[in-house]
Structures are given as structure tokens and as C-alpha cells.
Amino acid sequence: MSAPLVVFDKVEKKFDDFTAVKELDFEIREGEFIAIMGPSGCGKTTTLRMLAGLEAPTSGEIRLNGQVMNDVLPHERDTPLVWQSLALFPFLTAQRNVEFGLKMRGVGKAERAERARKWLDKMGILQFADRDISTLSGGQKQRVALARSLVMEPQVLLLDEPLSALDAHLVIRMQAVLTDLQRELGITFVYVTHSQSEAFAMADRVVIMTEGEIAQIGAPKDIYRAPANQFVAEFVGRNNILSGAVEAISDDTAKITTPSGDFAVPMNEVKLAEGQRASFVISADLVHLALDKPASENAAQCKLISEEFIGSMVTLFLEDAKGHEFKVQMQERELSTFDLKSGDDVWLSWDTQSAHVLSEE
Amino acid sequence: MNSSRALNYVLAAYVVLIFAFVFAPIIFSLIFSFNSQRFPTIPLGEFSTEWYEKILADPDVWEAALNSLIVSSSTAVIATFLGFCTAYSDFRYNFRLKGPYLGLILLPPTIPLIIMALAMLAWFSKIGMSGQIYSIIIAHSVLTAPFAMAVIRLRLNQMDPDLEAAAWNLGGSEWKTMRHVIIPFCKPAIASGLFLTAAVSFDEFAVSWFVSGLNKTLPVIIMEIVQGNIDPQVNAIGTFVFLISMTLVVLAQVFFASRQLKSIRP
Secondary structure, eight states: OOOOSEEEEEEEEEETTEEEEEEEEEEEOTTOEEEEEOSTTSSHHHHHHHHHTSSOOSEEEEEETTEEOTTOOGGGSOOOEEOTTOOOOTTSBHHHHHHHHHHHTTOOHHHHHHHHHHHHHHTTOGGGTTSBGGGSOHHHHHHHHHHHHHTTOOSEEEEESTTTTSOHHHHHHHHHHHHHHHHHHOOEEEEEESOHHHHHHHOSEEEEEETTEEEEEEOHHHHHHSOSSHHHHHHSOSEEEEEEEEEEEOSSEEEEEETTEEEEEEOSSSOOOTTOEEEEEEEGGGOEEESSOOSOSSEEEEEEEEEEEETTEEEEEEEETTOOEEEEEEEHHHHHTTOOOTTOEEEEEOOGGGEEEOSOO | OHHHHHHHHHHHHHHHHHHHHHHHHHHHHHHHTTBSSSSOOSSOOOBOOHHHHHHHTOHHHHHHHHHHHHHHHHHHHHHHHHHHHHHHHHHHOOOTTHHHHHHHHHOGGGSOHHHHHHHHHHHHHHTTOTTSHHHHHHHHHHHHHHHHHHHHHHHHHTSOTHHHHHHHHTTOOHHHHIIIIIHHHHHHHHHHHHHHHHHHHHHOOHHHHHHOTTOOOHHHHHHHHHHHOOOTHHHHHHHHHHHHHHHHHHHHHHHHHHHHHHHHOO
């Protein structure tokens, strides 16, 4: 495998007493679409700004192409950023905005215009080249902002919640534009967002951050199926989380006693010892619903609280006798065969192999 | 419906009255400047351009006009430059004692002019810089820089704080960013600041009178003519000074308001 493009080596950032980023350690590979995701205040934007040189790390090293970047000034870096606010220059036309970076780098007038128009064309907004920024729509401005960064032909493009100001239907379209561009150009994208759907839809790998630390790094599918800890399990949602003490161990399963009952979990990923505390999750779409007590060894009786429809999928919210919340996700037409209403008692069950033990308590 | 219409008429009449009150003296001065009689009495005498001819023939008036032009244009450039620097330092940096810093900058216009003038005279005499044309320029720059700063600061406050960092991010050094982003963004406010400070300096009497020595400006000459006797020449010069000041202030407004509106529109 080739050397990593970007390395964060024990990077820490403090603002006075507040530690925004703690001992950040991860690598970004060349040509990768990486998303940094987390709730607001988790340090994701600070991480991005450090890569652009707009914040200096308090300690640790950031390396780009093996070169230590800590003391390189922002304008000496080749790390264009697409801003959440877009930060387009309001006194320039669309084309002059795109030309700006080339002008700063001393590219001649004719070449500047040619390259800017090429990128405006690529983004499908060449007809707006001479328009004032204030006369463009949100989606058009977004494309100008992308063109302005991409015209620099960087190795790595930084994006700070670039779609957060757009309408929902535009977000989906811009996601497709971004993933297509990234594949076509082979540029590394570092994409900061608080939106799970954006991160999971576009990224090759997702870095989930909380309180200045990395909670988990992995492909979207792996994070979804195998969250490392309770924070990630809750953050990605649609997970049932249960905690308890390990009661018995057999060769490849363990029995865990929880307030909601005794359940079996597989032991292929995480080794458990008798008596230790352990948490495990079952993805909401892997839980089966039944009216009568099922034969499965993993079963819980619950009361239906509410349901939520998203398209043809429905999520049921339930509670057991101890007040622990469960979620079940299924097709709407599957649910309609049960004819349920709020307050009805039902049984939930799942295969032992569907449970995933969290590696960190 | 009817009562609100009536109220509108009352309000309109009120505004007209206020304007009449403010501008009546100036209009009278304008009318009497074309009156052949020596004393401002009604009924008026004949239409005459005598007083204009007289002041245009007076080399002292010409010299004062030239002095005023040099002082107000130099003051405008220096004060606007200082105003821009202070406004930018406020926009860009956060530091302890920023409150007192801004307070000090905005202080000069709040000091009574006569006190300011005396203090300037005393200080300039002490350091041997009194009675020169540059003495007036320095004093006026101190006096008017806060106006330029206020206008430019207002403009900078409308700027997306990411704009400057975006320019760095695209390869612009601090100087290039200043030249290609900050100054173009502030252009209307800078133009407005230039005209505003020129207008204030052009009109200013007290400080000019104290520190000017033999380099009299127009307001100083007017004062000298009035002190001697009642002379309708004053009306003629007054009309000129008024027209120039108004033009400068209106230009300042036009530059500032046009961009204001443009940036507010979606």
C-alpha cells in the first residue's frame, strides 16, 4: 500500500482551558473519500481547520506527503477548503471568484480565464460566469464554491459541511455530484459533517468523533454493523443497546444477564470472561416481531409505544416491563399483517449471530 | 383609514417645517448674495453679482480657497487611511484593553473644539510646528479620522468573517488578501470616508483659526470679513462653501448607501 497522504500524529488543540482535540491519531490515504462526523463541538471542524493551517496544533504533528505542516502558513499550502458559509467574494463575478486562487498563485490572465471557464462548465454553470454572486441561487453558489477550490487542482480537497445550507432535494443531488467528481478526479476528499446520511452515503471511510476524540474509524457498513462502543451505537441510531454481566461462557457464545432478560451473544469478535460487564447491540432491522412467544433464546416482551414512517420503511418504538427502549425496523407491508396499535403487547426476538458485542465498554 | 391619511399630512407638514427651519438661513444667505443692497433688508434691491465679482477679484480669498483645498484633500487621505487601519485592527484582532483602545480612538470629536484648538496650538508651539499649513492638516486628521473609522468599521462588520481566511486558503498572502479582498470589499466605505472627512475639514473653523497662522482657510477668511464690518461678500463665499460641503456630504452618502442597499438585497 502506498504511503498515507495525510497523517495526524498525536495532534492536540487547546483553546485556553478548553481542549478541542485530544491526541488525534489517524491517516488519510491518497484518493480516499473520508468523512469526519460527530455532534457539534466534537472537534471535527477544528481538525479540518488544522489541516488547512487556519488553526495551529498545540502539540503533535500533521504531515502532508510526509512533510510536517505545523509551521506552514495557510497560503503556502495546497489544501483548498469549501466553506460552510461558502465565503464567496461578493464583489466579484462567478468567474472571477473561480479565478481568484490562480491569480494569487500568479497564473497569467488568459490561462486563468480558460481554466476557470473549464471548471464552471464542468459544474454546469458556465452560463452564469459573468453574473454577480448575489444573483445566483443556493445550488449555483455551491457549484461556484466547488469550482473555486477544484480549479487549484489540489491533491486534497477539504469540505466543511458544504451542503448544510441547501434544501433536502438539492442535498441528494449535490451528494451525487460530489461522489462522481471525487471518483473521476481521484482527489482525496476530507468531508466534515454532522449528518450521518451524508457521511454514510458518500464516504469510503468515516471517522466518528466525540469530545475531541475519535470514537471509531471504519467503512460505513462496518460502523453500522459493528459499532465499537455505546456512543457510536447510539449516534448511528436504529440500534438496540443492552448491557449486563456475563453469566456463562460456552465455546462460541456467552450468556449475558441484563435487566431485560438473559441473552446469548456470539464471541467471534470480542473475547468475554465470566462475571465481566458487557454491552451488545442488535440492529433494529434484524429484530423479528411476533404476537406469541417465539422459540428463540433471545426474546423480550414489549409494549408498542409509537411508530415512525420513512417511505416504505417503518420504525417501531417499544418498551419492555423495565422501561428499556427497543427499536424494530421493517417494511410497512410486513407490519400491516400484524394490525397493531399503541399499547399492544408483542414479542421481539433475534438470532444470536445478529447481536454484536461492543469492544469498548 | 381616513385618520391615518390625515396623520400622514400632518407628518409631511412637520417634515417640511423642520427642513424650512434648518435651511431658511442658508437660503436667505443665498438670496442676499445676489442682492445689490449693502444691508440685508426687505424689500430687496436689484439682482446683482457684485459681491461675487468682488470676492473673485480678492487674492486673499483665492489663497484661502487654495489652502482649504490642500488642507481638506490631504486631511481626507490621511484621516481615511488612519480610520481604515483602526477599523481593520478592530475587525481582525481581539486583545485585552480593546475597549479603552476603541474609546480613545473615538474620543477626539467629543472634545469641545475650542479646547482641542487651544491644546493643539499649545502643543504645536511647543514643538515648533505651529502656523504652518501642515499644522492644520495634522490637527484636522486627528479630528476627522474617527468619522472615517466609524464608516469603514460598519462596512467591515457586514463582511463574512470567513472571507479573509478563504483568500489565504486560496494562496493569498496577508498583503495580497488585503489588496484583493479587504480593500475591494471596503471600497464604498473608503470613498464615503474620504468625502466625509474632506467635508468636515473644509468647514472646520475653530482649530484652523488657532493653528493656521498666516495660512488662512475659507472659514477663517469669512470670520475675518465678518469681524471687520457687515459685508455681503460673506453671503457669496458662504454660498460657495455650503455648496462644496453639501456636495461632499451627498457624495459620501451616495457611495455608502448604494453598496449598503446592494448587500442587503438577497
